[in-house]
Amino acid sequence: MAKECCNTDEQQPLKQTANDSIAPGHDHQEEEAHDHEQGDSDSWQSHWPLLSSLAILLVMLVLEYGFSYKPGFPFDLIIYAAAYLLAGYNVLNLAFRKAKRLDFFNEFFLMSVATIGAFCIGSYSEGVAVMVFYSIGEWFQDTAVNKAKRSIKALLDIRPDEVTVLRNGVASVIHPTKIQKDEIIQVKAGEKVALDGELQSDKATFNTAALTGESKPDTKRKGEQVLAGMINLDTVSEIKVKALFKDSKLSKILEMVQDATARKSQTQLFISRFARIYTPIVFALAVAVCLIPYFFVDAYDFNVWFYRALVFLVISCPCALVVSIPLGYFGGIGLASRNGILFKGSNFLDVITKVNAVVMDKTGTLTKGVFKVQEVVTNGVEKDELLKITAAIESNSTHPIAKAVVEYAGVAAGNTRVENVEEIAGHGLKGMIDNKNVLAGNTKLLKKFNIPYPVELDKLVDTVVVVAVEDTYRGYITIADEIKEDAKNTIEELHQLGILTVMLSGDKQAVVSKVADELGIDNAYGDLLPENKVEQVQSLKNKGKHIAFVGDGVNDAPVVALADAGIAMGGLGSDATIETADIVIQNDQPSKIVAAIKAGKITRSIVWQNITLAMTVKVIVLILGAGGVASLWEAVIADVGVALLAILNAVRVQQMKLAK
Structure with missing residues (x-):
């Protein structure tokens, strides 16, 4: 969140973006560790200083405006100062630490200057209100970010903590990390498979929804691959372990999703750069609002124009942008993950929205590959x-x-x-x-x-x-080979989105043309060597096409590298697909290509809604504040309000569904 507008490292993961405002005494090195201890910080008990400050503020406002009672100086200053420190200690502490590093242009410094300034001109209640409502906004923003992270972790981190292993005919329950290759493990009905392996029982049926997003059971026979995260639906099954706990497909997927938050989209990078330029500019404008009228206004009153400058500073904080935008992309990654689509970074959510040509391999992508x-x-x-x-x-x-x-x-x-x-x-x-x-x-x-x-x-x-x-x-x-059931519908939906469809294959032109005619593909080329596929893709790029290439991610590595977005089909079966592609479809359904594009478009739409909302409200209130129409109360309500609206809008992504 706020760190985005003051850090210089543009590649910092999202998981470190929400902690500055809630963790006093933690430097940057400590923030990642703190994030893992964040579970209880969303509770009401952990925010008792803020809640106490809010209670004091409300009591003082009721006394002042409801009963026309106002403590005289210095009692009112002492009471409001206590409330201010309870709510603002974290912010003041962070502003001071950043100032020691000569980092003045961040929202903590802006909030500190604005609220201390309000105290200097006697606007105690407004100074406390700014800090209280700003901190409440931070609390809700942090809660939204942490909830998004927990939802994705809960979605994917489905590895069991114990497993039954057979050693010398004796069953023992131990942690999966202690299992070695070629050992036999038992999985009871209803249990999750802990490690990748080979089925030793004659037959077993598994629920693969956690890995593929599909609820349809998958029946495996003796000798076939079984993956960690699958749920056994039958009687007790025996599996020969073929990969260590840390090397399972599920572990690689978890690692990929975690790394995805560190890969920022161009929109996020732009907002980060924009915030670092925007913040010092509005700070300079606030100084100008305060001082320049001295030379042009006859009855110049420093307190009046200083107050307007404080309003200007409060509303200028870019927190609505730098929290809601990463949260929107994070929600997009979670939305896709729940549908069996793994984006390796939020940048690819942006890339997929620009795709106007989908180039596909034939075998295993549009056909079943079961020859x-x-x-x-x-x-x-x-x-x-x-x-x-x-x-x-x-x-x-x-x-x-x-x-x-x-x-x-x-x-x-x-x-x-x-x-x-x-x-x-x-x-x-x-x-x-x-x-x-x-x-x-x-x-x-x-x-x-x-x-x-x-x-x-x-x-x-x-x-x-x-x-x-x-x-x-x-x-x-x-x-x-046999064409997949949803292949034809996929091509039709791609055409409805205005996307050119192209099929490239090393198979004979007669076979390729037959499949293309049946599916309605725009262009189909057969008899191609790997270098010929590269030439075809390069030709499309030369025509200004933004290309997504869909294949196995291994044999077509040169084409995947050349395409704007490389999509691996059926990525669970191959480590190489996870390593090569930008987007991994965890099952073999072509319809997930359309779902991936829709996930990108939904995410981008939410992000730009937030940008438009935040900038529009801020510009209006900045103008009103400079003109003396808006007070600190309106400024803080507008700032916190637009931030919360943007957060709620971003959270919507996590609740949406992608059509099958």
Whole structure:
């Protein structure tokens, strides 16, 4: 909050922005630690000095205006001074500490000057009121920030504190950090999985809502991956641990969300810079309001113009901006997280709103990536032999097509030994089987090695794995993929938002065109190598397009880096996706692309509403204060009021829902 307008470090995390006003005696080094102890500081008991000050102020105002009783000097000064110190000790302390560092242009210094000035001209009640209501505003602002942080932490920090491990046939309950790889843990029905692992039971059903934002249960079978944070819905399940507690996917996601608050949007950075320029300017203007009329007004009264300058200082505090704006972005990150979308920083909430072209990979993004072998055609070899050779070499690849071939071949693959396997990007695999050169990939692979093949292969619509042994074409395997259920609706919604849709794929143009026609994609390009995808994206950027690229975040790393926003689809399955992408969609639903864009637009709308509200009210009251129309009472009510309205507006983001 206030620190944003006085610190020079623009990359400071949001979690340190709300503490200056509530933690006397804590220097900057101590503030982060203090933040973790903040839990009780939102309670009424922790604010008894402020509440006592408010009670004294109300009693004095009732006596003065209700019963026409006013203690004489110096009793009124003593009473009001006690109330002032109870409410303003923290602010005065922080203003003094910052002044020692020659940092005068911050809201604490402005509040101190304005309220002490009010006491100097005898406006005791107004001086106390400014400090009391300012401190109450700070309290509510801090509460809103802390609530936002706690809601995101509660949303994501779902790792259990204990786990049942089987050691020598004996079940023991220990902390997850003490579990080693390859140990077997038990998860009872209704319990959360504590560590990433491999299911050892025949079958189990899990609730993955905490990770993906989806309530639909996910059934896993023996050998499949189970992730920390999932909830077991069946009977007792056994899981072999494959990652330490600190290395789980959930831990990486938690770390990413925490780091996201340190990555500020351009709007936040602008407001920080603006506040550091704005504050000294209004301070200078306040001095001018007080002194310049001396040269132009005949009946110049210093107290009158000094009072107007104090009003000017009170309303000039930029706290409504520097709290509500980071809080708005923080709420946006939380909103997206609840919907299974992880933004790596609030800057990407801004970036996604400017996107006018979404470029997508095909496999795993718009299609399910669950390939099934359709046909096996041989040339001079037996079907089983072709399957054996192809599956043996494809077993060295993690590509979905390779997995489909290996799964289909089954026992036919046997224990065939493959040597010197080399992956040729965008083409396929090359290796040695039984001292024979083997090629398996698309038709571009055979063209690259000048191996002739039937021309009709180029006309096949399905994906084709072509095989050559010892520079001789030996057959092909056709594989088909299935389009995701919500892919078509996603493209329609992107078009409704006025966004160009482009599909890039290394698959054959015939396959790519078929999928594009079915979904209504604007432009689709197939037969692309990684460098060709980069060229296509660069071409769009040269045309002034702001691009979001959606893919797996690994194979398409160069394109992800080139795009304005890199979106990883199905990020829970890969550490690399979390590292590479700017935005991670935790499940495989294309509709989350639209949801991510909407989250960005909602957040940006709230932020600019707050900027407009705060600046409009401040400009009006600044003018009224300089003209002598507004008093300190109106100034503090306007300042605190607009700050609280902005805070409430920012908090709305956390309560909103994104359409499916």
